[in-house]
Amino acid sequence: MVDLKRQYAHIRQELDEAVLQVIGSTQYINGPEVKAFQQDLEAYLDVKHVIPCANGTDALQVSMMALGLQPGDEVITTSFTFVATVEVIALLGLTPVLVDVDPDTFNIDPEAVKKAITPKTKAIVPVHLFGQSAHMEPLLEMAGKHGLYVIEDNAQAIGADYIFADGSRRKTGALGHIGCTSFFPSKNLGCYGDGGAVFTNDEALAQKLRVIVNHGMEVRYYHDSVGVNSRLDSIQAAILRIKLRHLDAYTAARNKAAAFYDNAFKNHPGLTIPARVPYSTHVFHQYTLKVDGVDRFGLQEYLREKDIPAMVYYPVPMHLQKAYMDPRYKAGDFPVTEDLSERVISLPMHTELDEEQLQYITSSVLSYFD
Numbered sequence: 463m464v465d466l467k468r469q470y471a472h473i474r475q476e477l478d479e480a481v482l483q484v485i486g487s488t489q490y491i492n493g494p495e496v497k498a499f500q501q502d503l504e505a506y507l508d509v510k511h512v513i514p515c516a517n518g519t520d521a522l523q524v525s526m527m528a529l530g531l532q533p534g535d536e537v538i539t540t541s542f543t544f545v546a547t548v549e550v551i552a553l554l555g556l557t558p559v560l561v562d563v564d565p566d567t568f569n570i571d572p573e574a575v576k577k578a579i580t581p582k583t584k585a586i587v588p589v590h591l592f593g594q595s596a597h598m599e600p601l602l603e604m605a606g607k608h609g610l611y612v613i614e615d616n617a618q619a620i621g622a623d624y625i626f627a628d629g630s631r632r633k634t635g636a637l638g639h640i641g642c643t644s645f646f647p648s649k650n651l652g653c654y655g656d657g658g659a660v661f662t663n664d665e666a667l668a669q670k671l672r673v674i675v676n677h678g679m680e681v682r683y684y685h686d687s688v689g690v691n692s693r694l695d696s697i698q699a700a701i702l703r704i705k706l707r708h709l710d711a712y713t714a715a716r717n718k719a720a721a722f723y724d725n726a727f728k729n730h731p732g733l734t735i736p737a738r739v740p741y742s743t744h745v746f747h748q749y750t751l752k753v754d755g756v757d758r759f760g761l762q763e764y765l766r767e768k769d770i771p772a773m774v775y776y777p778v779p780m781h782l783q784k785a786y787m788d789p790r791y792k793a794g795d796f797p798v799t800e801d802l803s804e805r806v807i808s809l810p811m812h813t814e815l816d817e818e819q820l821q822y823i824t825s826s827v828l829s830y831f832d
């Protein structure tokens with residue numbers, strides 16, 4: 463699905479030098495590279511504070527801790543997401559309130575969020591799925607009106623712009639009270655291990671986050687709150703600093719591949735190409751088709767035989783997962799999510815796809831329908 467080998471080959475010299483420099487420095491934890499990456503990312507996102515941490519799941523967890531969410535508080539999010547979003551809500555003893563998504567964008571449906579708000583609601587977690595922003599303006603308005611926090615799960619959309627109705631733009635992750643991201647290797651900005659970060663423009667919240675990711679410790683060995691150990695290591699930070707410089711070019715390469723796919727599939731009656739919306743750019747973390755009239759796992763198997771990887775993100779919505787079964791929910795409650803989970807398939811999408819590969823992939827997909 464991704465070609466990290468070829469990507470590495472293109473930036474090998476820069477990366478090797480940076481990694482060796484960190485090894486030689488022996489400052490493996492909280493070294494100067496971490497601070498430098500933090501500042502580079504603050505500038506890139508135009509956000510006041512970036513707090514690096516160990517992974518994207520931790521980023522979500524420490525965000526909810528910093529906001530002081532308490533057991534029984536309701537957190538609204540989508541049933542069509544990667545498990546981490548719902549997992550941390552459950553781990554903290556909060557109540558996940560799941561809602562349906564928009565059938566075209568796969569993202570949380572603001573109308574559904576509106577209906578799910580109760581006096582216990584404390585936060586909304588929009589997930590910018592597959593590389594495109596959720597429709598934030600109505601969500602931010604609702605949050606303002608009801609005094610709710612907005613925590614953006616930006617693990618799949620780093621580098622995307624949200625475009626407001628007045629034409630102004632902000633990077634996704636910098637719109638709500640807190641933004642979270644992951645630097646897992648296959649993410650759009652990926653390191654060579656685990657990594658994550660939290661973003662905020664709120665100074666007080668940033669300070670709380672810095673303390674929480676460091677064992678609840680402000681002064682060494684004095685613990686004022688319960689925290690966690692969640693750090694980005696210096697080697698990963700050095701790698702990310704270099705890859706961040708290439709992020710916009712990587713996004714452009716993904717968009718070029720997406721345009722090739724679009725062109726090949728747009729008129730096919732059995733395939734629906736990913737929708738574009740006026741309120742967001744797309745960074746194509748995934749290129750996800752909706753399939754009609756054929757067995758999607760059959761198509762996946764057919765492609766596998768031709769050495770083309772294809773994945774189903776996600777085959778089972780959160781409300782139908784064993785771990786998250788809840789008497790409040792049953793099959794049929796989120797018809798859009800359930801329909802999508804039966805019809806989506808994602809094709810290879812990365813920064814190194816060349817025209818020959820794209821031609822092979824598209825003609826192979828189309829030949830399945832013959």
Ligand SMILES: *Cc1c(COP(=O)(O)O)cnc(C)c1O
Nearest residue numbers: 517518519544546617618644646
């Ligand atoms: C990858 C991902 C996460 C979790 O990130 P990790 O670094 O793997 O913990 C959270 N949410 C979404 C939507 C993701 O895609």
